[in-house]
Amino acid sequence: VRGVDDAPIRLRPYGGLVAVTSAMPQEAAEEAAVRARLERLESVEAMARAHHLVVDAVARCSVVIPFRLATIHHDNQRLLDMLRRRHAEFDATLNRLTGRVEIGVKGYANGATAPAEAVDCGTDNPGRDYLRMRRQQRDRRERAAQDAIDASERIDAALAAVAVDHRRHQPQPVHLRDDDAENVLNAAYLVETAGLQDFLAQVRQHSADALGVRVEITGPWAPYSFTDLESGDRP
Amino acid sequence: MTIEAVGGREIALVDVLDRLLAEGVVLYSELTLAIADVDLVHLSLRTLITSITGEEQR
Numbered sequence A: 001v002r003g004v005d006d007a008p009i010r011l012r013p014y015g016g017l018v019a020v021t022s023a024m025p026q027e028a029a030e031e032a033a034v035r036a037r038l039e040r041l042e043s044v045e046a047m048a049r050a051h052h053l054v055v056d057a058v059a060r061c062s063v064v065i066p067f068r069l070a071t072i073h074h075d076n077q078r079l080l081d082m083l084r085r086r087h088a089e090f091d092a093t094l095n096r097l098t099g100r101v102e103i104g105v106k107g108y109a110n111g112a113t114a115p116a117e118a119v120d121c122g123t124d125n126p127g128r129d130y131l132r133m134r135r136q137q138r139d140r141r142e143r144a145a146q147d148a149i150d151a152s153e154r155i156d157a158a159l160a161a162v163a164v165d166h167r168r169h170q171p172q173p174v175h176l177r178d179d180d181a182e183n184v185l186n187a188a189y190l191v192e193t194a195g196l197q198d199f200l201a202q203v204r205q206h207s208a209d210a211l212g213v214r215v216e217i218t219g220p221w222a223p224y225s226f227t228d229l230e231s232g233d234r235p
Numbered sequence B: 001m002t003i004e005a006v007g008g009r010e011i012a013l014v015d016v017l018d019r020l021l022a023e024g025v026v027l028y029s030e031l032t033l034a035i036a037d038v039d040l041v042h043l044s045l046r047t048l049i050t051s052i053t054g055e056e057q058r
Helices: A031-038 A041-061 A076-085 A087-097 A126-162 A193-209 B013-021 B046-057
Strands: A009-014 A017-022 A100-109 A165-168 A183-192 A213-221 B030-035 B039-044
Touching: A009 A076, A017 A041, A017 A076, A017 A087, A031 A041, A041 B013, A076 A087, A100 A126, A100 A193, A100 B013, A126 A165, A126 A183, A126 A193, A126 A213, A183 A193, A183 A213, A193 A213
Parallel strands: none
Antiparallel strands: A009 A017, A100 A183, A100 A213, A165 A183, B030 B039
């Protein structure tokens, strides 16, 4: 596994912790250069995927606190200072994450809803019939959307009850999908690796029971969504 | 630990970014990144979001 820009991985041990880093040229680490890179999708994608592959590789053989994208330390000394200063915090977080993985669960509204009450159509007033039909269509759409939200809230509550921890991400935009399905749930659950299959079975069971929402599972991920350290300057 | 274990598909960029950016890619046009642990970069993600949108619509 290589780092960002295919740079070799360097391990920086400090007091039982190991920072997994790769070097980049000084000029590439300047704020303007980083900002420019983060404004082009291709370079963000390359950076994000390289970052993810390293995190994933470490997670396979150990327990990892993923740092955020584009976390740059200007020299080795500042990196070691950070490890020293936050040692206890990192240690506690690593202990909490040991033997656990993250599972992503996304719910999409699929437009299904309970059948409407019997529709009385065909009177001698076409204008009124048309308006009533439009109103019924609109009501059905609103009901389907609300059903999807309700169902996804029930799924989230059920899964949160069996997971070690849980987080909600922002819903992803509807135009990211071919089918225009609305993302009504974008959640992450921290689960025991040993109980992973049981958890996935629970996801499938609750999804099968849910009306109006289609569920997608991602992962297992390294515990990206569960590193929340106390301070505002997250890793 | 790969997506194939569950989904059998390539990992979607947006799912990776949800995790790597932590603030959510979608609704926040401004994001604060920690550089060098102390300095902060305020990054406009508007361009990025537009790019993702265009990319995935094809």
